[in-house]
Amino acid sequence: MADENSSLPTAAYAAPHPLAKPGFGKRGAPDQRPRHATDFDHLPRREASIAAYLDRLPEGADVSVKTSAKVLPGYGQCALRTALRRLSDAGHLRRLTETFIASGGSPQ
16 A cells, blocks of 8 residues: 555556647756666655656656646645746756747737
8 A cells, every 4th residue: 555645646646647739848858867766865855756756757748837736636836836946946957938929029
C-alpha cells in the first residue's frame, strides 16, 4: 500500500498530463545530465516532488500552473506557482516568456 503522506503523484490517482500547443511546453536542456534518484534531495519536500514529476514528463508537456494544478492532486495554483519560482531560483527550471508582435507592429 502506498504511503498516505507521500507527496509524489502516482499513476493510481494522477491524470495523464496533457501536451501544450505546438511550440510551447516542456523542452529538454541540451546539456542536461541523465536523471538520478538523488537529483532533488536537497530541495524541500514539495519542490522536490514537483521537480521530480516535471522531470519525468515528455517533451512538449504543458507545464503551466493551471494545467499542473488540475493534474497534481493536493497542490493548488498558488502552491505550484511558489514551487516553480523556487525551482527556477535554485536553477532546476528555466521559464521563458516570449512576446509576440502582431502584424500591426505593436505587442499585444
